[in-house]
Amino acid sequence: MNFDKLYQILKEQPKYRVTQVKEAVFQKMIDNWTQATNLPKALQESLNAECPLEIDGQILLAKNGHTTKALLTLDDGLKIETVLMSHKDGRHTVCVSSQVGCSLGCKFCATGKLGLSRNLEYSEIIDQVLFFARYLKKQNSRVSNIVFMGMGEPFLNYDNVIKAIKYFNETDALNIGARRISISTSGIIPGIEKLAQENFQVNLAISLHAPNDKLRSELMRINKRFPLHELLSAVDKYIQKTGRKVMFEYLMIKGVNDTLKHAEELSHLMLKPLHMVNLIPYNPTGVYLPSDQYTINQFKAYLGKAGVEASQRYTFGQDIDAACGQLANKVKSK
Ligand code: SAH
Numbered sequence: 001m002n003f004d005k006l007y008q009i010l011k012e013q014p015k016y017r018v019t020q021v022k023e024a025v026f027q028k029m030i031d032n033w034t035q036a037t038n039l040p041k042a043l044q045e046s047l048n049a050e051c052p053l054e055i056d057g058q059i060l061l062a063k064n065g066h067t068t069k070a071l072l073t074l075d076d077g078l079k080i081e082t083v084l085m086s087h088k089d090g091r092h093t094v095c096v097s098s099q100v101g102c103s104l105g106c107k108f109c110a111t112g113k114l115g116l117s118r119n120l121e122y123s124e125i126i127d128q129v130l131f132f133a134r135y136l137k138k139q140n141s142r143v144s145n146i147v148f149m150g151m152g153e154p155f156l157n158y159d160n161v162i163k164a165i166k167y168f169n170e171t172d173a174l175n176i177g178a179r180r181i182s183i184s185t186s187g188i189i190p191g192i193e194k195l196a197q198e199n200f201q202v203n204l205a206i207s208l209h210a211p212n213d214k215l216r217s218e219l220m221r222i223n224k225r226f227p228l229h230e231l232l233s234a235v236d237k238y239i240q241k242t243g244r245k246v247m248f249e250y251l252m253i254k255g256v257n258d259t260l261k262h263a264e265e266l267s268h269l270m271l272k273p274l275h276m277v278n279l280i281p282y283n284p285t286g287v288y289l290p291s292d293q294y295t296i297n298q299f300k301a302y303l304g305k306a307g308v309e310a311s312q313r314y315t316f317g318q319d320i321d322a323a324c325g326q327l328a329n330k331v332k333s334k
């Protein structure tokens with residue numbers, strides 16, 4: 001839905017309409033304005049014409065039932081992917097895309113192979129969450145967490161991402177606590193610096209994936225622009241300013257970054273307050289092989305012994321190519 005247009009129309013209406021509209025969209029989760037029975041018929045009609053609520057989405061279900069992928073078609077025909085991950089403890093996390101494709105071309109990432117088509121508008125980011133919020137509403141459930149780990153680099157579309165987060169956060173909109181929202185970045189330093197100034201409680205995750213510049217530049221060419229020591233010092237400043245924990249994501253790729261030598265190097269970088277490591281089993285995209293579980297255990301144990309807080313991420317939905325970072329290559333070929 002086009003929120004800019006919506007507010008333009010509501011400008012000519014009494015002030016209380018905004019509250020009525022927000023309630024209908026974000027609490028009742030209506031998907032057609034005729035369901036907003038508290039609005040006058042004429043307004044319902046003009047809203048349906050000017051900013052329709054339908055979201056063009058197609059659902060794919062994972063075999064394990066915990067992961068649901070949606071393929072959304074945007075107004076200009078481009079497609080993006082959004083994933084719902086349902087946890088055993090009742091949480092429902094939506095993994096949203098911030099761009100159509102991505103310009104950064106990390107070697108291990110399916111989205112990176114696409115290149116960038118365009119940035120998403122904040123309305124298109126909100127629609128991804130609304131789509132699953134409506135879906136969950138039918139099961140008497142709601143979205144509890146949001147992660148910017150779908151397609152694209154959120155800090156290369158900073159303003160739209162922050163605007164969308166404000167809607168997620170607002171009590172009269174989706175009312176999802178900032179602490180339940182996470183942004184993952186490949187290490188765009190200006191974005192980290194801006195986020196530090198926002199006075200936001202959102203979580204920051206850094207895609208690290210390698211403990212030295214040589215290897216990191218091989219895997220992620222953005223490292224040439226923002227090398228490790230500069231990235232880590234930006235994170236230090238972020239932590240000083242916000243006092244918030246930062247999660248470093250580390251893919252486990254067989255024989256590439258998963259030896260105990262790498263664990264040792266990594267531990268030197270991470271032995272600082274409020275730094276934690278999340279080991280991610282690599283979802284094969286045809287380039288590398290995933291580390292085996294024994295290697296991941298050894299790596300994690302090494303970090304633990306060295307005094308670094310480390311956890312392993314559960315991989316969702318490999319069977320529908322829905323795990324974060326694995327989105328989109330199949331879509332383009334459709
Ligand atoms: N562009 C941002 C956010 C989107 S990617 C970033 O890079 O952080 C979200 C996460 O998925 C990142 O940590 C990314 O490194 C990871 N990822 C990419 N490809 C992956 C793969 N094949 N298997 C597992 N995780 C992957």
Ligand code: SF4
Pocket residue numbers: 102103104105106109110111112113150151152153186207325
């Ligand atoms: Fe882009 Fe993130 Fe994929 Fe790298 S890992 S190509 S930054 S989406």
